Amino acid sequence: MKSPAARLRPPSEKTQIIETDVLVVGGGVAGCLAVLGAAEAGARVTVCEKGGIIERSGSVAAGVDHFFSVLEEGPEWDTPEYLLRHVPRLTDGIADMGTTARLLHGLKPMVHYLEKLGVDFTDPETGRKYYRHRSFGMPGEYTINFDGRDFKHLIGRAARNTGALVLERVMVPEILVEDGRVRGAAAFHIRHGTFYFILARAVVMATGETNRMSRNASGLPFDSWHTPYNTGDGQAMSLRRGARLANMEFYDCTLCPKGYSTQGTNAFVGGGGHLINRQGERFMFRYHPDGERARRGDLVHGIVSEIMAGRGPIYCDCTHLPPEEIHRLKETLGVDRPAMPAFFEQKGIDIGKAPFEVTVSELSSRHGGTFFRSSGILIDPGTGTNVEGLFAAGDCSTMGAGISGAAVLGKVAGEEAARHALAARKPRALPEEEIAALRGAILSPLQNPGGYTHSRFEDEVRSVVTDYVGFYRDEPHMREGLRRLRALRAREGEMTARDHHGLMRVHEARSIRAVAEAMAASAIERRETRGGGAHARADYPARDDATGLKMIVVELQGEDLRVSSVPTGLTPEDTRSTVSLGEASAHAHTD
């Protein structure tokens, strides 16, 4: 049998050394806006994207149909200040108000900036510009409907047109930090294996959320409700080099057709579909006064509780809806996921004729069920971190708010990183032996014999997360989960890769484990239940405002995670409802 190494390019292939002012890791919405922000501020920029071309990569590569914004068009609710007053309630008291304020004030200028790039915010159904509706439990009609099938293409093209160096199919598995200051990053081409060392004065992380973390219904790990290729790489590599992560205890989960973990199922209940149990009863009102219009996390907990009480299976019933609404739902079925109509067809589901069975997806580490409270790299209002020269934006940071948050703070991150880079000293070149050592460590899975694959390693992580850290949690199980996840860290070095694509998967598996460990360590410290289904403790089933109004922060100390907390400065009164909730629109978007 041919050894894996025999299939590699000869080791003599030279490392490509690139010098840049700002390195952007990830070419999704946040990454492309960071490129634009940094380039416009006068910096030389390099962007690495492990997927395909930046015009078609990231979570909204296939398109998007809504953009959340304040526009100051007159109504009382349409100002940053008004919305900011409601953020404590929306986030259950877990928000960084300074960063949220920076985001909210940046929304309207961002809408106009995107229009200059060619984005057209006209509603395809009514032909009206800035046609907005209420969604996500927000206290106003902030969500603009638009035809965003070319949204990512436009911003990707604009980023490319800045003249930035665009490295596609190039994964960054490690950044380099020296004396608390960013030096650059190492990267490799996922098909051809070219190895890059990128010397940078500032780095912007824009790698998205973390998936493939827990078991799902089909048992196929890449069948995940958000993109399975977002694996927390930015969070993990930043953590390894001293950055702090926060809100890691929260998880995201959704309802989905049984067997297919996908976004988009909320559209059925948003469009008037009912969730019914085995007896045909609309059970959601047992769990939430808003019934099917409750937040996503509440729906998930309703479905799970109903099944556990022996009243499953659960169905989504649309048969009572008028034919035109059934038609609309069928027409828009593939907006979030182009393959969804094919799934319904191949499974023989006709939503107009019979209820279809639903279940819940796996867990992801993302928004914790709401905007303005993401699990990720802890950022300040300027998107900076505790590591000098390291910035973060979008869903890998603590301030996620869909593509709106990614766009606004992505651009801020680019600008701030450029400012930092242009004032920083020229970094000294790295000694050749140091680059060689780094390269050797990153490529080592290609030389590993044996059959310990990334999928076996990941399966172990997923089973620990599911059984011990997962959905309904208690301290003894999470402690055991944490112990097992730490033990798995010792096995990371055994993973083997057959090619550079497989090498990418090995590094992704390491990231997933690191995020899972941060989730377990943080979730132990939140001794309460909070967040509309984002953190449910079996041993502390109630919300506890005396101890809970804090952000839980993790950082690496030696080999282990150190957990601390920062009070959010919000009071229980701040989090009380001041407007009526639950007026979900007929277009209940999934983000």
Added chain:
Amino acid sequence: MPILIDEKTCLSGCTICDFFCPGDIIWRESREEPPEVKYPDECWYCGACEDHCPVDAVKVVFPPEMLDCQTPVETLMGLPARRPA
């Protein structure tokens, strides 16, 4: 196989499915050879390949694990929830 590509319909020289696949699953390194579904276990079932194929040569086929899924929800919950009361 999650993705079927009809080699007779597939346009020679077109690499759209290769470039639009977000997971690096579909490869067409040589224009003369048909595209290859190289890492079928890593398919997201997103449908970007089928959606963007200019000649409708691509079809996403869901496997039995997804179409006939029988997994009880309990197996997705943590042990505390599955523990007898």
